[in-house]
Amino acid sequence: MTDVFKTVIPLLVLFCGMLQGQGLDHLCEQDSQTSWSQKRSGLQNALRVFESKSSARVAFLGGSISYNPGWRDSVMQYLQHRFPDTEFDFIAVGIPSMGSTPGAFRFERDVLRHGRIDLLFEEAAVNDFTNGRSTQEQVRAMEGIVRHARASNPIMDIVFMYFVDPDKIDTYRANDVPLVIKNHEKVAMHYNIPSINLAREVTDRMDAGEFTWADDFKDLHPSPFGHGIYARSIICFLENAWEKTIRSEKSVRTHPLPDKLDRYSYDAGRMIEVTPEMVTEGWKYDPNWIPLDGANTRPNYTHVPMLIGNEPDSLLKFRFKGTAVGIAVASGPDAGVIEYRIDDEPWKVQDLLTKWSGGLHLPWFYTLDGELDEGNHLLEIRLKKQIQADHSGNTCRIRYFYVNE
Known part of the structure; x- marks a missing residue:
């Protein structure tokens, strides 16, 4: 693993190298063929908006890992440098201890009141597990967020993220998939939403000897090193998704809204x-x-x-x-x-x-x-x-x- 992700460095310095074509390809080359993310419907609409509009709005909905400074700030810096002619309005609405149920019911107040959202980052896998939300509640809430989002803007792109905690590490090491990730993925697959499984990535890379939990990542509220891992993975996911977007397609696509998984989903x-x-x-x-x-x-x-x-x-x-x-x-x-x-x-x-x-x-x-x-x-x-x-x-x-x- 490169030293750049073993220490805390200003992201602006890193991006200068990226923008000169010297860093981003190298940093992301190993991500092109992994099982840590699912592109599904992709992020074409967000790319088109960011390339063609003078302004865009990106929201970050989640718990304390999204509330605390770290990966989110790095992703914001990346977007600003990737699309220098676009004025971004970043909506940071992570709240500690909040999982998918609070997210579904506060979505209108905390997210939609700011106006049209072009790209939504959603994470709740840590708190949904820690807070003991049932499978039924998780599916109703995650589906509710998606349907509420797409009802407000049918071309909104959404990314699900699954952050790591010790229980998820233990589950993966037992050759199983954490139930909360299965539940969230059920919604992601039904609505063809991209997802990034950072819990699986961190586990795999620790098992490969790249770093350790005790000395490097330290906690489910990550160290700066851990936030760097998250930032790199999310940025590379975005870069790879956009690199493979068909450049000749200039128009955005309306996302289809299939039948509900649960008739009682919290979509209103x-x-x-x-x-x-x-x-x-x-x-x-x-x-x-x-x-x-x-x-x-x-x-x-x-x-x-x-x-x-x-x-x-x-x-x-x-x-x-x-x-x-x-x-x-x-x-x-x-x-x-x-x-x-x-x-x-x-x-x-x-x-x-x-x-x-x-x-x-x-x-x-x-x-x-x-x-x-x-x-x-x-x-x-x-x-x-x-x-x-x-x-x-x-x-x-x-x-x-x-x-x-």
Whole structure:
């Protein structure tokens, strides 16, 4: 492996060599025939827009690996240098701990509100696994993102990325494929979406002795070295995809929208911010909530409106229209247990405390029902009467309701 990816160097210096024709071919030559990526429908539309338009918009949707500086900044630099006559609007909407379900329901607010998206990078494989999302939930959410994206812009190109974590390494070394990657690939194949399997690449290259997890990559939140691996792979994938695009084809192509994999996919997801009008007896509205217990918070979950309940049996009612409903909460050390029902059905129980809540008011999305009939519904929520033995409190803090309309 070349020294350039064993140290942190300014990407601008690297790109100067690339632009002079001295670096990029060499760096990407081994990627032309690997099993680490799938081109599928390709990225022709993005190329045509970037070559012919004066402006373009690229979005990065994902969790903390997309939120943190690193590979994303390098890809942005590459695009700016690859297409110097195009003014790029980069939409960085990675949020730590967020997987595909939050991505599907915040897609309209965080991505589409910026305007027409020409190229979307989507990653959720680490958080979907870590957060314990079911196979059904993963497929509904990833499919929802794709269909919502393509409904807004039928020529939008999309790339799925699968980042690495220790569990994925162990699964590949056991000659299997991680279930979360199988689920995401099911959506990618159905919609003919390109994908980059960085989890498999990192595992293969470690097994080949190129680098180690402990000394080089270090963590699922990669070291600068690890981000360099990601950046190189993604940039080479883009370069190879565009190099093989038929140059005589100047027009963009509308992406077909096949039948749904799951009739309840979250393709019309949206979030609804809490308001004072939602308050009922026993609940309160805080327009600028901040924690008083010293626990940490995440962006967009402090100094924001919260609907707060901590009185047992106090009933909160939320009327909505759609096939799915959930609550996005700040799950902190005092998170409790709620009971809920929809349309007078039997009461169900949902524990709001996560294994990470001890020192963090963690943003968490709880889908309370994802298979409702289309039409109007009533969600009712109340706190359980007694604090559970393993809980320090019995509080519910709602940042958003979310629905699939």
